Amino acid sequence: MRREPFQPETDTERLTVGRLAALVGVSVRTLHHWDDIGLVRPSNRTWAGYRVYSDEDVARIHRVLVYRELGFILADIKHVLDDPNADVQDQLRKQRSQLVERISRLQDMVGAVDRMMEASATGIRLSPEEQVEIFGNDWDPAWADQAEERWGGNAQWKQYAERAANRTREDWKIIATESHAFNADLVEAKRANVSPGSAEANALAERHRAMMSRHFDCTHAMQVCLGHMFAEEPGYTEYYDALGPGLTLWFHDVIRANAQANGVDPDSATWE
Structure with missing residues (x-):
């Protein structure tokens, strides 16, 4: 007797990976990755092999998103959700303690940035000690001098200085928020094995x-040069790899592949 294809009974049960990704605000690739590592596996598949998510699957995804927002790594989230003996309260207490420490550090940084902006507005050059206080112990005060020595005479540096001079504190907060969000998405994409190109x-x-174009008009060729700098200079490599292992070289390859897709030969790109 001929079998009919799988026909779920409710709208939620008919959620394919594309519809679910749009519903919960994550990428299709992320859902595929979660399936591959056993974090969230769809309860059903159609005869054609397409993933189909149930009400229970959607509820699990929302729990994953909550834990991820709290800063849990995926392996720990899987442990909490799958292990009936997992001490969820203990995990949450530890995470809360880490969040309180992070909030304290961020508050200190906000105060330091405010002092830096006030000093900059009055033309006072920050001492090396003040730079380390603002940017953290990984900051090398020599970087500021290197940047000015490298770019101080070009048109892009002039653009940066002119635009920075007209920014308010709220403008800088928006830029900082955008940067943090981008770094988080960069780490997530690398973790999900997104391919350059x-x-x-x-x-x-x-x-x-x-x-980058908020600060100066950044062409694809200029971006390739920045990517080379990230991969070749230890300070930048340490910064990106601290966000995620191997992130620097992967991001370098992402920039090169995109430049090539936009008609720029990354091997011959120059600062133009």
Whole structure:
């Protein structure tokens, strides 16, 4: 007797991966990755092999999103959700303690940035000690001098100085928020094995170029030069790899592939 294809009974049960991604605000690739690692596996598949998510699957995804927002890594989230003996309260207490510490550090940084902006507005040059206080112990005060020595005489530096001079505190807060969100998405994409040259990777590269263009008109060739600098200079490599292992070289490759897709030969790109 001929069998009929799988026909779910409710609208939620008919959620394919594309519809679910749009509903919960994550990428299709992320849902595929969660399926691969056993974090959230769809309860059903159609005869054609398409993933189909149930009410229970959607509820689990929302729990994953809550834990991820709290800062849990995916392995710990899977443990909490799957292990009946997992001490959820203990996990949450530890996470709360880490969040309180992070809030305290961020409040200190906000105060330091406010002092830096006030000093900059009055033309006072920050001492090396003040730079370390603002940017943290990983900050090398020599970077500021290196940046001015490298770019101080070009048109882009002039653009940066002119635009920075007209920014309010709220403008800087928006820029900082955008940067933090981008870094988080960059780490998530690398973790989900997004391939350089893919549409998702190219979109990230264009977001980065748009962020740079807030400060100066950043071409694809200039962005390639920045990518080379990230990969070749230890300070930048340490910064990106601290966000996620191997992130620097992967981001470098993402920038190169996007530039090539936009007609720029990354091997011959120059600061123009």
